[in-house]
Amino acid sequence: MKTRTSPLSRLFMALVFLFLYAPIFVLIVFSFNDSKSRTVWQGFTFRWYLELFQDRDIINALSTTLLVSLIATLAATAVGLFAAVGFYNMKKRWRTPLMTVNSIPMTNADIVTGVSLCLLFVAFFAAWQPVADYLNGAQSFITLPVKLHMGFGTLLIAHITFDIPYVILSIMPKLRQMDKNLVDAAQDLGCTWMQAFWKVVLPEIKPGVVSGALIAFTMSVDDFVISYFTAGSSASTLAMVVYGMTKKRISPKINAISTLLFITVLILLVIVNIREARQERALKAWQA
Amino acid sequence: MSKELIRLMGCSMAFDDELVLDNINLYINDSEFLTLLGPSGCGKTTTLRIIGGFTTPTAGEVLFDGVRMNDIPPHLRQVNTVFQRYALFPHLNVFENVAFGLRIPKTVEETNAAGKPVKRKVKLPESEIRERVLEMLSVVSLKGFENRRITELSGGQQQRVAIARALVNRPKVLLLDEPLGALDLRLRKDMQSELKRIQQQMGITFIYVTHDQEEALAMSDTIVVMDQGKIQQIGRPEDIYNEPKNAFVADFIGESNILDGVMHEDYVVEFFNRKFKCLDKGFAPMEPVDVVIRPEDVDIVPVDKGQLKGTVTAVTFKGVHYDTIVDFKGYKWLIQTTDFHDVGETIGIVLNPDDIHIMHKSAYSGMFGDYSSYSEEYDEIGDVTLLDEEDEEEAGHAE
Numbered sequence: 151m152k153t154r155t156s157p158l159s160r161l162f163m164a165l166v167f168l169f170l171y172a173p174i175f176v177l178i179v180f181s182f183n184d185s186k187s188r189t190v191w192q193g194f195t196f197r198w199y200l201e202l203f204q205d206r207d208i209i210n211a212l213s214t215t216l217l218v219s220l221i222a223t224l225a226a227t228a229v230g231l232f233a234a235v236g237f238y239n240m241k242k243r244w245r246t247p248l249m250t251v252n253s254i255p256m257t258n259a260d261i262v263t264g265v266s267l268c269l270l271f272v273a274f275f276a277a278w279q280p281v282a283d284y285l286n287g288a289q290s291f292i293t294l295p296v297k298l299h300m301g302f303g304t305l306l307i308a309h310i311t312f313d314i315p316y317v318i319l320s321i322m323p324k325l326r327q328m329d330k331n332l333v334d335a336a337q338d339l340g341c342t343w344m345q346a347f348w349k350v351v352l353p354e355i356k357p358g359v360v361s362g363a364l365i366a367f368t369m370s371v372d373d374f375v376i377s378y379f380t381a382g383s384s385a386s387t388l389a390m391v392v393y394g395m396t397k398k399r400i401s402p403k404i405n406a407i408s409t410l411l412f413i414t415v416l417i418l419l420v421i422v423n424i425r426e427a428r429q430e431r432a433l434k435a436w437q438a
Numbered sequence: 439m440s441k442e443l444i445r446l447m448g449c450s451m452a453f454d455d456e457l458v459l460d461n462i463n464l465y466i467n468d469s470e471f472l473t474l475l476g477p478s479g480c481g482k483t484t485t486l487r488i489i490g491g492f493t494t495p496t497a498g499e500v501l502f503d504g505v506r507m508n509d510i511p512p513h514l515r516q517v518n519t520v521f522q523r524y525a526l527f528p529h530l531n532v533f534e535n536v537a538f539g540l541r542i543p544k545t546v547e548e549t550n551a552a553g554k555p556v557k558r559k560v561k562l563p564e565s566e567i568r569e570r571v572l573e574m575l576s577v578v579s580l581k582g583f584e585n586r587r588i589t590e591l592s593g594g595q596q597q598r599v600a601i602a603r604a605l606v607n608r609p610k611v612l613l614l615d616e617p618l619g620a621l622d623l624r625l626r627k628d629m630q631s632e633l634k635r636i637q638q639q640m641g642i643t644f645i646y647v648t649h650d651q652e653e654a655l656a657m658s659d660t661i662v663v664m665d666q667g668k669i670q671q672i673g674r675p676e677d678i679y680n681e682p683k684n685a686f687v688a689d690f691i692g693e694s695n696i697l698d699g700v701m702h703e704d705y706v707v708e709f710f711n712r713k714f715k716c717l718d719k720g721f722a723p724m725e726p727v728d729v730v731i732r733p734e735d736v737d738i739v740p741v742d743k744g745q746l747k748g749t750v751t752a753v754t755f756k757g758v759h760y761d762t763i764v765d766f767k768g769y770k771w772l773i774q775t776t777d778f779h780d781v782g783e784t785i786g787i788v789l790n791p792d793d794i795h796i797m798h799k800s801a802y803s804g805m806f807g808d809y810s811s812y813s814e815e816y817d818e819i820g821d822v823t824l825l826d827e828e829d830e831e832e833a834g835h836a837e
Contacts, residue, residue, distance in 0.1 A: 329525050331521040331522070331523070331525035332527065334490075334492050334512070334519070334521065334525065335519070335521055335525040335526075335527075336527075336538070337492075337511065337512040338490060338492075338512050338513070338517075338518055338519045338604075339518065339538050339539035339542065339603070339604075339607065340513045340539050340542040340544070341513055341542055342511075342513055345542065349538075350527055353527075353529040354527075354528070354529065435589065
């Protein structure tokens, strides 16, 4: 059945997309503008991109962002994988509430997550001080730092924390699609539970694990609010640097860096989507 | 005499507070084809899972060759399983599926030069793996399918891969959990004789779970009929069919007319106010009993020559015979006959002593064997949905 779309609804559609994408389009175009002006086009240049890579703050922030995202992705994928397997093996009456608890952080406002993590770290540091003092006094092999500060470590912990639910959420359906006799079959053929996991379960749910990791990485690269509250003064991510730049002088470098962020996230999302579409097709072929 | 291989002693199983298996006692001989037969939820799959090591009974003992196996995990038992819906590994091709068990390094215990026992992991050489896999693929008639993907195979072919994957490990016992349930009727018949051939060729014990009584009768050396977590009867197919122990077995295996009767003395039973000669003895005088008459054993004769007379109320053509429902004083019988008798016709019947089988009264008395509410549905008795079976498994899984 073919539905005819009226010109009016087409126009509406066009307007929606215009408002959604026009700002980004303008941003990308002006990242190549050969002028400090953000309103007048004065010719094409790569100048801002080059300057970007000479800016120490930005390069530092870029490496922090990539490092945090990468380590957080690996850690969250490992933790999320085993958590998902654990959930899967639970009785339904435990699994269902736990899955709900798992998905709350994803819908929760970032600012709440950020502030609460920040408060947790501060409270922990305060509690740590007397413990460290006592331990340092009691022995002389190692000297534990007494005063802790927020920085790369806390940033990383925060990222791992908010990445985990996404990993679990993308692995869970793969586990449930899996024939539950597969593990029994592998054990029946001589595998211990662990061998069965590596040889049978992991290959079966691999697509979900990879998708989960990609989503986690995207979330980490993309995050501003939670990082802002947990990075302290010693570490800053790309998003935080961009935010800082808008407060001081306004430079077209912001356009350039935003363009790069946009494209990175876009590419990752496209990969995730293509993978999912492929899996769906494979699943359909298998069921047919 | 064949040797005893497996024994279940007083095995019970409870999920939460529900008793799924109730004091199962069973022994299984070497090279035997034994079938666990029963309706969905009767505990047959649970029994199989206990033998396979996937569940531990809440009470009782599992013995292999006299050794207690309760806490031995599946990978250390000399038993392999063909699962319902196969459970093949989709990420591996046919060859690798069959080779899966052979590629797992086995731990062997041996004495080293100093005379101390050491454990060593042994991997089979690739040439031996290849040889054994190809040999097994030819046993299940899948030569040339080595490099196929699992997803490219038909149901029957997947079934064969599952059998080859289990048998290639040379188990002492092969467990089969409703292996033919997902196949269509024609393929099922072919696979039945195929399985029987493989069992005889390999000379190993098969423990087969099914709810299909025809399948059980056709393939088994021994049938164990189960219901509500209890064993109802154990015996050869002929014994189970000809001498069912109670109304449940009589009804579940084939069709039966089950009547209330009274045993007057040895070899004499009374029902419908008439005494009949039979071949059964050993009952108390005047003991109330269940009388089983198989529909195909009843001889139809002209009214004046009959021991009983009745009126035909329904006739269904079944190909080989007619299913004829006959009303005897308000009690309806199913009679299978090759002669056509139309609805409304009055007929006489004759029962010979060996047409009558007497059973003690049981909890099942009065529940089966009356064809008053006759409909086509009794044909479907065995065709329980797979969904029910899944529930049973879910219970086992959640454990």
